[in-house]
Amino acid sequence: MARNSDGTKRTAILDAAVVEIARHGYHQTTVAMIARRAGVADGTIYLYFRNKEEILFSLFERAMGRFISEGRSQVDQETTAIEKLRRIVELHLTLVGKDRDLAIISQVELRHSLHFMDQLSRSQVGEYLAIISQVVAQGMEEGSFRKDLDPIFASKAIFGVLDEMATDWVLSHRNKRLESQAKAVTDFLLGGLSV
Amino acid sequence: MARNSDGTKRTAILDAAVVEIARHGYHQTTVAMIARRAGVADGTIYLYFRNKEEILFSLFERAMGRFISEGRSQVDQETTAIEKLRRIVELHLTLVGKDRDLAIISQVELRHSLHFMDQLSRSQVGEYLAIISQVVAQGMEEGSFRKDLDPIFASKAIFGVLDEMATDWVLSHRNKRLESQAKAVTDFLLGGLSV
DNA sequence: TAGTATACTGAATAGTCATTCATTTTATTA
DNA sequence: TAATAAAATGAATGACTATTCAGTATACTA
Numbered sequence: 095m096a097r098n099s100d101g102t103k104r105t106a107i108l109d110a111a112v113v114e115i116a117r118h119g120y121h122q123t124t125v126a127m128i129a130r131r132a133g134v135a136d137g138t139i140y141l142y143f144r145n146k147e148e149i150l151f152s153l154f155e156r157a158m159g160r161f162i163s164e165g166r167s168q169v170d171q172e173t174t175a176i177e178k179l180r181r182i183v184e185l186h187l188t189l190v191g192k193d194r195d196l197a198i199i200s201q202v203e204l205r206h207s208l209h210f211m212d213q214l215s216r217s218q219v220g221e222y223l224a225i226i227s228q229v230v231a232q233g234m235e236e237g238s239f240r241k242d243l244d245p246i247f248a249s250k251a252i253f254g255v256l257d258e259m260a261t262d263w264v265l266s267h268r269n270k271r272l273e274s275q276a277k278a279v280t281d282f283l284l285g286g287l288s289v
Numbered sequence: 290m291a292r293n294s295d296g297t298k299r300t301a302i303l304d305a306a307v308v309e310i311a312r313h314g315y316h317q318t319t320v321a322m323i324a325r326r327a328g329v330a331d332g333t334i335y336l337y338f339r340n341k342e343e344i345l346f347s348l349f350e351r352a353m354g355r356f357i358s359e360g361r362s363q364v365d366q367e368t369t370a371i372e373k374l375r376r377i378v379e380l381h382l383t384l385v386g387k388d389r390d391l392a393i394i395s396q397v398e399l400r401h402s403l404h405f406m407d408q409l410s411r412s413q414v415g416e417y418l419a420i421i422s423q424v425v426a427q428g429m430e431e432g433s434f435r436k437d438l439d440p441i442f443a444s445k446a447i448f449g450v451l452d453e454m455a456t457d458w459v460l461s462h463r464n465k466r467l468e469s470q471a472k473a474v475t476d477f478l479l480g481g482l483s484v
Numbered sequence: 485t486a487g488t489a490t491a492c493t494g495a496a497t498a499g500t501c502a503t504t505c506a507t508t509t510t511a512t513t514a
Numbered sequence: 515t516a517a518t519a520a521a522a523t524g525a526a527t528g529a530c531t532a533t534t535c536a537g538t539a540t541a542c543t544a
Contacts, residue, residue, distance in 0.1 A: 116403075119402040119403060119404070121316060124500090124502080125503080126502090126524095129524095135522060135523040135524055136503085137503085137522070137524065138521080138524095140502095141522075145502075146502065146503090176483075179482070198403055202400060202401075202406055203402075205397060206397075207316075207317075207398075208311075208393055208398075211397055215460050230482065233482065238483065238484065239484065240482065240483070241484075242476075243482065244473065247473055248477065248482065250453050251477050253453055254449040254450040254453025257452075258446065258448055258449025258453075259445065259449065262445055264403075265403075265407055265410050275442070278439065278442055279446070282438075282442075282446050282481070284481050284482050284483045285435065285483060286477070286478060286481030287434045287478055288371075288434060289434065289436075298491095319530090319531060320531075320533080321531080321532090329493085330493040331493080331495095331533085332492070332494065332533085332534075333492055334533095335534080336491075336492075340532075341532065341533090
């Protein structure tokens with residue numbers, strides 16, 4: 095499998111894939127379309143990726159990597175669990191809201207098949223949830239969060255709210271920035287519905 | 290477009306589609322596979338559905354219809370917003386947890402394309418969210434829910450948590466019943482993370 | 485029972501595209 | 515500069531499948 099040394103061409107292919115897949119959907123996007131936009135020949139794609147599906151996987155890995163590494167660093171910049179949660183919410187909404195094409199991919203196109211979702215949730219999403227659940231656990235120790243929480247459960251619930259906001263933003267055609275919801279989300283997560 | 294008077298055959302086709310699509314995914318499921326399982330000829334499918342995609346739409350409508358009608362009836366059986374919320378959470382998790390094949394479809398396969406999700410969210414999901422947001426609004430009037438909530442926002446957050454629990458259950462290979470999470474979900478939604 | 489309408493069948497069609505690989509171009513080495 | 519290796523090309527292949535429709539079977543009517 096030949097490839098140029100810097101990741102130039104691989105990156106170009108992934109960038110092209112984001113645009114084409116966001117615009118036409120994974121199944122309507124042909125390998126030829128991605129190749130054309132990336133400025134390479136069809137066959138070149140197969141020097142960098144085993145098959146079409148691997149492009150989608152790689153796309154996800156690249157995006158999720160940012161969530162994890164930035165997530166960690168944001169969390170490390172704060173001391174209290176409440177502030178850490180605030181940072182995670184802001185980061186999540188900001189990262190998704192930054193690039194609509196990528197958001198379409200992560201909120202819609204990546205959820206195509208059971209097989210696919212399975213892989214995703216096992217690998218990187220699990221790592222992301224672990225970061226969140228650590229924050230919850232810390233909050234419980236600190237005494238700022240309720241003692242009767244299950245951190246794993248709570249991390250999923252938190253992710254669920256963030257994910258729904260992201261999906262809603264992708265589907266809405268309004269132009270409101272996604273990160274403008276950060277405060278509302280944090281307040282809801284911390285305080286719940288009850289007075 | 291010919292068809293037999295009772296919905297027998299149409300129902301058989303939809304039932305077959307649920308099984309095949311849950312098992313192989315929408316794109317790996319051929320019309321022939323659905324026809325075979327339903328015990329009809331390939332062409333018969335097209336007497337009942339315009340095309341393959343319409344099968345998926347119909348599947349969704351049938352399933353979502355239950356959420357909405359049962360949701361309303363559950364809500365009507367309670368008086369306080371807190372109890373209504375409890376019912377919605379229980380119903381949602383029970384309905385999803387009742388049929389794993391259908392759950393796979395609603396949590397994974399139905400989210401195929403932006404176009405598709407768009408249609409879904411506009412139509413029936415919107416109606417479902419409206420039911421939830423009415424409950425939130427009632428809770429605010431009653432004084433049992435915080436006054437600074439936006440009911441629309443809150444309904445999305447609630448749906449997000451329910452949806453994530455459902456997806457997690459579909460992807461997890463454990464056998465724990467989904468509705469066993471109902472209390473944890475309700476507590477989380479009502480009380481949030483903070484003490 | 486003959487005639488007509490309705491329902492169903494399944495083989496043939498028509499188009500699509502992921503993937504391959506023989507060939508060409510570009511880079512590296514001696 | 516010649517020889518060799520690495521990268522890249524893109525036309526051709528081969529496999530797949532949604533949809534159609536001419537024909538058959540079943541139900542209904544007079």
